[in-house]
Amino acid sequence: MDIQGSVLVAGKPLAGVLVTAEDRESGANDNPASVSGFTDAEGRVTLRGLTNARPHDLALRTHKLGYRLEVQEWGTPTAGQPLTVTLRLAATDNVADQVPASAWMAKFPLDDRGARFVAGQCAGCHQLPSRQVQRFATSLAGLGQAERQERWTEATRQENERAKERVWRGAVQLMRGLALRFSADSPVRWGLNESHPEYAKLQTADFSVFNQEEEAIGATALARYLGSDFTTFRLADYPAATTPLAVTPNTRITEYDLHAGGWTREIAWTPASNYLWLVDDSGNRIAKLDPTTGRPHWIAVPGAPQHPQGPHTINADRDGNIWVTLEESYSIAKIDSKTEQWRVYPGFGDFSIAHDTCVDNERYVAFDAKGRLWLTLIGQNQLASLDPATGEIQRFPMPHKDGEVAFHAALYGCVMSADRKHVWFTQLNGIVGGFDVESGKLDASLSFPLGTIPHRMAIDDHDVIYVALSGDGTVLAYDTHAGKEVARYPLPDRNSSPYAVTWDQRRRLVWVAASNADAIYRLDPATGKTAVLPLPRERAFLRMIDIDRKTGDLWTTYAHLPIGRGPNYAVKIEVGDFLPK
Incomplete structure (x- = not known):
């Protein structure tokens, strides 16, 4: 079923409006959940893809900042039209x-490290201010700054115990205790339980995701x-609203409802399969x-549900294999996308927490000259190599700042040179580094101020990393051959919390995945x-x-x-653009 729409304001066409048709019975109809498009200069849009939808199953909505939908006028349905x-x-x-969550952070200064820490680290797991945070902040109305600050600080300090008791669902969701869980109601993550010695360590400031300094400056910034x-926001107060659109009248967005209720955080494409492959981390599948x-x-991931696996990062290699890091079992798995045969590689060490596989300029899992793939172990602040043929693993400690422990360094993304x-x-603690896989030694290290938070990265065919x-709220470009920063690109919304970047080899562009906008x-x-x-969609x-x-x-996925x-x-x-062959 196609839908031909016309969007008008005071009788005149409006361009650049995002129009979404949602199939409320997509499961029964074997349809995507929704299809979206953008109006052209004449205010017209055509939506395709809800093949089996019935007219009464459809719900329409529009989005363009500064305009709201008031009237829908449907034509008479005609068979075959x-x-x-x-x-x-x-x-x-x-x-x-x-406006997105990021807009409510407009008063967070760019030169305040506490404000930057909140924008990058707190919004690195859930949008900020989320609706829960907005409700908590609303309850502080009328309090002076000092009292508000104490409330935020107290909420942060009590997070561990409240998460442990599975009661608190309050303001700062990704604080010390809840960082160890998928939600306040779920078990402890990363192969731990409440009697594990690592669990006790991670509940203390010196060993946790957030140390005491970050707790203090974050609470101060929030207060x-x-x-x-959160009831009034003027359009003029959100300058990012004037950002040019990266769309054409041929741009189409299709959402697929996964009906998962879990953490469906990533998806991978491979030319060897007609399917897209994705993970449900909390569902062990x-x-x-x-x-x-x-x-x-x-x-189901082999070994689940008896033993939690935690499939986290998923990427394909050039041979059509799917590689999935398994955080809970400290392993990595390879799945042949044609035969669906698995091989799981254990042996990375207790509390290693296998995180990201290193990728090349086309975002395929990369292998060095010896055929080894490389990955980050966030739990132990180590890079690791794996020989897929033999299963041999080597681990290499990475640097961290003075007085810092391994887990707080948060070794995250990685890429491989041509x-x-x-x-x-x-x-995430503020380091971008280079490592020589042949010598096994660090050969570059860039340090950034607290709150900058270097997250995921990409590399182009000239070995410029992004x-x-x-x-x-910026993207760093660094020439690894020249050993110098090329540029630092500010995003239109500096509180959008860019989580990842992807180099587009054919378009020679960088796509930026924002978590907060x-x-x-x-x-x-x-x-x-x-x-x-x-x-x-919101969130x-x-x-x-x-x-x-x-x-x-x-x-991508919503995660x-x-x-x-x-x-x-x-x-x-x-x-919806022209691509060169």
Whole structure:
């Protein structure tokens, strides 16, 4: 079923409006959950893909900051013809129910390290201010700054005990205790339990995700800069609203409802399979998604559910194998996407927490000259190599700042150079490093101020690395051959908390996965210009973007925490531009 829409404001067409048609019975209809498109200069849009939907199953919504939908006028359905609808919008200056979470952080200064820490680290797991945080902040109305600060500090300090008792669901969800769980109601993660010695250590400031300094500056920033009225927001107070759109009239966004209720954090594409492959970390399973029907077929990770596995990062290699890090069992698995045969590689060590596999300029899992893949072990602050043929593992400790422990360093993403001799990595504590895989030695280390938070990274075919600096809301470009910073690109919304970047080899662009802005940014390194691709759903928290190397389509998932509150969707973006062969 096609839908032909026309969008008008005061009788005149409006361009650049995101129009979404949702099939409320997508499961029964074997349809995607929704399809979206953008209006052209004449205010027209055509939505395709809800093949089996019935007219009364459909719900329409629109999104363009500063406008709200007032009237839907449906044409008379005619067999074999597209449905027609006229959507009449009205201008509004109060966009409180339209702006993303990041907009409410507009008063968080760019030169305040506590403010940057909150923007990057707190919004690195859930959007901030989430609705729960907004409710907590609203309850502080009328209090002086000193009293508000004490309330935030107390909430942070009590997080451990409240999460342990599975009671508190309050303001700062990713604090010390809850960082060890998927939600306040779920068991402890990473192969731990409450009697494990590592669990006790991680409950203390010196060994946890957040140390005492970060606790103090974060609470101060929240008290000083986060407001308590979330009912009014003027359009003029959100400058990012004027960012050019990275869309054409041919851009299409398709959402696939995963009906998971868990943490469906990542998705991978491979040319060897007709399916997309994704993980449900909290469900100890992966899925292959049929994009023609929107249905995922779930596959339990070997060993689950008796032994938690925690499938976390998923990437494909050039041979069509799917590689999945298993955080809970300190392992990594390879799945043949054709035969669906598994091989699990254990042996990375207790509390190693296998995290990211190193990828190349086309985002495939990369192998060095000896055939080894490389990955980060966030639990022990180590890089590790794996020989897939023999299972041999080597581990290499990475640097950390003075007085810091391994887990707080948070060794995260990694990429491999074109000559397959160097791995570059990020640490959330503020380090980007280079490692020579042949000598086994560190050969570069860049240090960043507290709150900058280098997150996931990408590498182009000239070995320029791009790093999402979550706290600062910028993207770093660094020439690894010249050993110098090329540029630092500010994003239109500096509180969007960029989580990951993906180098697009064919377009020669960088796609930026924002976790806090319900958007993807397109960055052109040649010009330094950015554009925005709005997403059709609130809490569209992104941790990665993969690319269909045949069509150029982008794939991602919504991966918000805590689990159980969704949304759980796989998302395809047909960019709608011309791609060179």
